[in-house]
Amino acid sequence: MIRPKLSLRRPLAILGAALIGLTGAVAVAGPASAHHTTITAVADCDRLTGERVITWKVENSERNKEVTLKKVTADPSTEVTVPVKGSKAVPLQGSVIPKGGSVLAVQRVPGDTKSAKLTVFGKWKQNGQEATNDGSINLAADSSCAPTPKCVDVNKAKYSHTFDGPKGTATVKLDGDLPLCGEGKQWFTLVSYFAPRPQFATPQYVYGTPDSNWIGGTQTEITLNVEIPDCHTQVDLIWGGKDEVIDELVEGGKRYDNKKLGSPGAPGNRSKGPQGWYNGGNKSCTTPASTFASNCDGSVAVSLSNDGKISKYAVEFEVKGENGFTKKVSVPAGKADTSVVVPAADAGKIEVLVDGKVVENGTYKWERPEDCPLPVVTTKADCKDFALTVTNPEGGLPVKATFTYGDKNETRTVAAGKSETVTFKASKAESALVSLPDLDLEMEAVYTPEGNCGGGGAGGEEPGLPVTGAAAGGIAAGAIALLIAGAVLFVIARRRRVTFTA
Template sequence: MIRPKLSLRRPLAILGAALIGLTGVVAVATPASAHHTTITATADCDRLTGERVITWKVENSETNKDATLQTVTTNPDTPVNVLSDSAKSAPLQGYVIDQGSSVTAVQRVPGDTTTANLKVYAEWLVDGVKTADNTKDETITLGADKACAPAPKCVEVDKATYSHTFDGPKGTATVKLDGDLPLCGEGKQWFTLVSYFAPRPQFATPQYVYGTPDTDWVGGTQTEITLNVEIPDCHTQVDLIWGGKDEVIDELVDGGKRYGDKKLGSPGAPGSRSKGPQGWYNGGSKSCTTPASTFASNCDGSVAVSLSNDGKISKYAVEFEVKGENGFSKKVSVPAGKADTSIVVPAADAGKIEVLVDGKAVENGTYSWQRPEDCPLPAVTTKADCKNFALTATNPEGGLPVKATFSYDGKTETRTVAAGASETVTFEAGKDKTAIVALPDLDMELEAIYTPEGNCGGGGAGGEEPGLPVTGAATGGIIAGALLLLAAGAALFVVARRRRVRFTA
């Protein structure tokens, strides 16, 4: 039995017959005897047709007589044709082998054939008279474990492999079909690149699709694609996945669906069918929220704090912390797209105020109380006679306590005036015509004119020289003037410097 070594070389067409390069030869020799033939064979696989190609060689043992192959039988029963230098091939049966020579013939059998047999009956003639005959057959084993199949002209979609590139920070990727063969038929393989808003620069949930995923397919003459997506200007995740838009998960939530091995470059299928870097990225340097704060000072020293979470990239609730320098602290969670105006820092706890997110102050998130310009100011009234000069400071309700310093005729007294209350200081009438009431908390000074009621004769402050009469008209004018000043609250000339209130956000 012949057991040839098989190869996979492409057949060489010779004169119209596609022949296979022979990679192994197994010869079976019949023991030397008179008038016999010897058969050897080789086999190969024709990848164009998927057939086994057997090359039979039959030798004539006689060096002085021609041998005629009268009968040729094959199994499988397919034609066996002699190789020829002419354009035509002839059947092996009936062929005359010259003395001391041989003939080579080719037989094609199905690719799944495991064995093949050639049987020849030869006659030797002298002057047309048969002098001897011989029958010889031989079998070749073709190797059932290596069935011959046609070379593929395309690759099935479910067998195709790919290679890819991926740049997560830039939001770009390419996917290319491996090899030179296209996908078979109308087959297409889709791939998609998608980016997300993310709460952290590492994997965390929830995540929300940003923009429009980019999807395309490989198939037909299109063997390579390029994908691009926009990246949010904040924490993000970018995934290159196996499949079309119907595979995109709009929201990645805790306990929800995941892409798993659908990501290209994954260790398992289908992602492992594409070779390249891991097709996923987590990063970004900024939060996907836009926390902001504004401040408004109240006349009573408290500060109203407004918190907002409604910027262009706000996708998550923000946990704010409002802290006052004097011990105030409150935390508030503000949903995406919302604001909170409920926080008021009391005057006693305010000082420097900070608004924090994740332990860091938000932009323009520090503030100190500033007196609003529309707050009512304290008022000073006077009451004077020939012996005393009384000064009264009144602080309106709804404000802060104020410090008032009263100065007259070289004497000074200080009082703290509560909101909604008054404080009075009485000085003994002296020679000075004016008194000063300073309100240092407000950067104000008020000047009061000493104008006593009645006629203070005898040289007292504000009076006439002793013994000199005061005319009625003059007296009436003084009284009328005094009443007018009292009605106005006092004869006061106010010099005030107010600080402007500036809000920061």
Template sequence: MIRPKLSLRRPLAILGAALIGLTGVVAVATPASAHHTTISATADCDRLTGERVITWKVENSETNKDATLQRVTTDPGTPVTALVEGAKADVPLQGFVINQGTFVEAVQRVPGDTTTANLEVYAEWLKDGKSTAEHTAKGSIGLAADASCAPAPKCVEVDKAKYSHTFDGPKGTATVKLDGDLPLCGEGKQWFTLVSYFAPRPQFATPQYVYGTPDSNWIGGTQTEIDLKVEIPDCHTQVDLIWGGKDEVIDELVDGGKRYDNKKLGSAGAPGNRSEGPQGWYNGGNKNCTTPASTFASNCDGSVAVSLSNDGKISKYAVEFEVKAENGFTKKVSVAAGKADNSIIVPAADAGKIEVLVDGKVVENGTYSWQRPEDCPLPAVTTKADCKNFTLTATNPEGGLPVKATFTYSGKTETRTVAAGASETVTFKAGKDKTALVALPDLDLELEAIYTPEGNCGGGGAGGEEPGLPVTGAAAGGIAAGAVALLIAGAVLFVIARRRRVTFTA
């Protein structure tokens, strides 16, 4: 028979910090005699094991006799161990002696889903080794059904894990972190991916094409945080932080096609809403993902040929060009990626200042005005003279523009407009002046003709001399440079002085 010391209130250290108190309701049996025991109980929950821990308190009501617990019955039938300070091993409650006027505390562990526990003890009071009284006491504790006791988790299941994230779309960076202190269970892994796109607009628009290589990584085991980074195109872009690996990446976002929807982290719905942080998507960029370009070529007839190209290093889309001229001409042309269009001719009548626009903005080097090409054929002037008249004729070659011609002789001036492929003639009465001037202001040319009549006009003329081409002043070099064609009729001498200025506009 065991007679321990009376100090039985040692701390319940064996339960650890995981115990959460749950006070029970105890029913106590009515004593059958003057000798009796009473039973009360409290209950805690051990979150490490998921068991309920009941502490039974059995009290000896007698103040002059010791009680021996001869029989102990429990429901559930798990062991009940007396709490004895200094004991090196568990002390069974059965056979335990409760000193007079004291009590014993005992612990019983029951399954976590237990709703009621019962303890029955049969006690004897002995004197001189003989029984003087006996008593059976019963105690019961009810455990609230809604306060279930389950073991604390050691990990979090992949499909229940929560995360937090950061996201910087313009820089193409993001981080994802597992929330809480528990790792994912087992070999579970959760993948996340950061991807960037070429985009046609700085707002969401299609089609979009993956740029570079998406960055993908997973969280699992001891890896509870990841960093992701992608390159951003130097043009309009979209960047997405998505739930899943590279197999979730949509290579082309097209009209009516697949979308990430709630797979984007920070979305309102699952699974994206399982990560807390900013919206994991970005649209921006400050220029087109194309390289539209234009070149111009002036024609002799005043028209301008416009060439459009879309073949830059980052061209991904067809480009919608608009060619406009200040005199009313306008035309829109779509040029596919990597292609060119050389079919646009702005007529002479509509030319003026020409602009090439994309999205309402003039492209680089996209402004031009017609300039006369160097190789266009020049008008020619022929003369015919006798003693009474001095006739000058200006001829404009076909394929050119109409030109204005001003004829001046002996103080008189006549002006004509010479159409392409046509001629204009002016006749002056012969005078004392030996030269006439033909000015072509549209071409910045001046032609000087010498009056040399046919035959002998009273001996004062220059008839009979061989024709020549004397050139005055600084115009001599211009003749050679411009390759001015002179047509000579009969013995008439024609002299040309040329001055020309050409300005090119980029």
């Protein structure tokens, strides 16, 4: 901030004293003789360094004599220099002020300096006159000068947010252009609940998995999403990570209070936006509920829940598999049970019943998960034999494999974590077919033996180009295996087989 400056001469001393109290930052010059210097000052703040930059103006009272500044004393005692365009600044002490002229000098002081004073001793050569004069500037009226921040402290940062409770979405953004300082991170979490009514009521139980993320470093904005139950619900956008989530909201229990973004108090009020909480839903939540998850090994994990919004009593579930599996589980109100796993052999159609009736969405049949690894086929061929191997990864189901070469075929069942190999005598057939009907896959391999088989293929004839035909299965993502010892390349395809020659 540039401070007002005022040159005071002896006849105006009384008026100047009054102005000091009004302006808060005035430079004063007190002439000691007819020959004198007048000193005034203005100040500004250097936001890059956090220093006060004082510009002192020293004027020569004599219009026909130069004055040499023999001694300069500053308080605070930092350097006072005269800027020189195109060159390095020179000290104010020793400077010569021309007749009736002035000189500007710059002094840097700490940003919290309350006042500064400059005293100069000047000498006029022609008549040997000397004078000591001083000037001062009051900086107390200004706020402390501080450097422009390069980041914002995580405990002082402000945010803005959006919130859509019915859709279970929210965003949080760091305000301003500055990142959080250092390794600071601020977590936010979106959580949804089962609720007994469309208005706030207890008990409530967390539905699904809360979504939690943080702002820090170069990550200045996040998006959060949670699944919403198809019934009465509460959705909350809260300050903090998943460790802040209250699993059960019960009568007289813990509450989020001002941790909800958009709250009137801290810390929620450090984010601007709509209220970060929602109560709604257009139907009552079903008391008994079940969910299913297929495993690669053919088993099905059954999750049973009793959210306790209709009754305070435990619910007796019965889980039945089409092939003879049955298990009864009692789930207390407001609790869930994930212990039921229907084995692959007993699965088939699965039903979850309460009091002999299938609960809503309580039927299921195993479906192969998309992330289950596919079997791998490798080959090895020479002038006499053509060997094909199917390897079934661990953790999956046994797979039936049919190997066809020429007019010969064999079928094997490959257990999980095992391999099965079929070796055919080399013939004029140029390719073999491996079918995996359980997975609706077919794989065609071109017979390309290693070495020189007498200038021709098996049977003494030159092998022809591979033939690609329509497959009985559907199109699928495949696996390609190149066996270095063989030099046969496989491409797995669903509903169409593709062959390549090595």
